[in-house]
Amino acid sequence: MEKELIIRKIRDGIVIDHIPAGRALTVLKLLGITGKEKLRVALVMNVESRKLGLKDIIKIEGRELSKDELSVIALVAPTATINIIRNYEVVQKFKVEIPDIIEGALKCINTKCITNKPREPIKTRFITVSKDPLMIKCDYCGTVYTAQDIENMLLRTRE
């Protein structure tokens, strides 16, 4: 009853479930969703979960993201599951997996990194060095990031 009260079902789009409690905003940031895209987005934070105790949920209406785009979610929400919804039905359901290469989604915080130079046609690229514990490396300047660093990086670049 309470769940129904919070969010109604979406017709077409995606539901990102089982996000660790408190990380939903970071996930949105990672997906580049700011609210200015005019997408209908519902966000629930700190609701009960049998698996996690507490969890966050994000529902995005009217947009489907590719598996590659969604895989970066694993960097901050390794427990997340993705439900692809079409005409109110779940047509696909999968767990996110940490990608080997992360292109474009993150911004290197090293101010001396070439990827931060204005007017250069360059996309950021990070290589996953280790999945557990999570460690990624900027492919250009070599700066290494842990899971905590990635979260800090996303919070720092929040507009």
Place this chain on the structure above:
Amino acid sequence: MERCWLGRDVLSILDFDRKCIEELFNLTLIMEKYSRTRLNILEDKVLALAFFEPSTRTRLSFETAMKRLGGSTIGFTGEEAISVSKGESIADTVRMLDSYADAIVIRHSLEGVAKYAAEIANNPVINAGDGTQNHPTQAMLDLYTIWRELGEIDGICVGILGDLKYARTVKSLIEGLTLFRPSKIYLISPPALRPRREVLAILENAGLKYSHVENIDEVIRELDVLYVVRIQKERFPDVVEYERVKGSYRITLETLKNCKDTLIILHPLPRVDEIDPQVDSTRHARYFKQAAYGVPLRMALLTLIFGREDKVR
């Protein structure tokens, strides 16, 4: 034999394995004979020297090497000299150089520029220093000097002293040492200037033994090689702290009184006051010789990249 250098970019020393490095050393040994004469094997080649940041030894030794091989060079030093100062991107500058020259040597204060340039250019790109990251040809030169002066790199004890956090020559040397089996590496620096965690991870992954040391006196007896780099005042948040430690990282005759007879001292240069000039006349000082090897080493490197080694032997 597989030609591991032909047409390759040289971005990090770890792009190459031990076999490739030894091939470079063997050709450098031959090139020593030609470093005062002219060997016309690259007459048809033009090398672009793109130094966005100043350089003395690296630029001049590349230029000398190319000329000794009969090739020619184009290039610039400093952004004022080129359109970058008018707002041109590095990408456009690299495209232009790539269309004029057969290979590009690049130095820039930003990290990852050489890799970026290599993604844009069709011709080989040689990293001559990018920020605090890599300086692979310097590391090749450092290792060559050890190999040439001591006969081997395996089994030796190496002390690296100074600013180990920001010096790119140190990062590249540490990477290069992992291609060999030195017995021990002492990292001699103030705690605040120890190598970055990703650099230490390289040593750990290679299974090399290393220790952090603050005072060189503790380990000087054991060293076969002492590699010195400058500690820059601006790296310290506190001038008082800098003044306190700087004397401990200066090599004098007194520092060397308990060292091995065969110890060699290297320095990528320029030196300011971290090695007392009195040390220059000791048998330990090899830094000027090291700088001189820069020409034959880069002659060998260019020969291999352009695939002309058969014309030398």
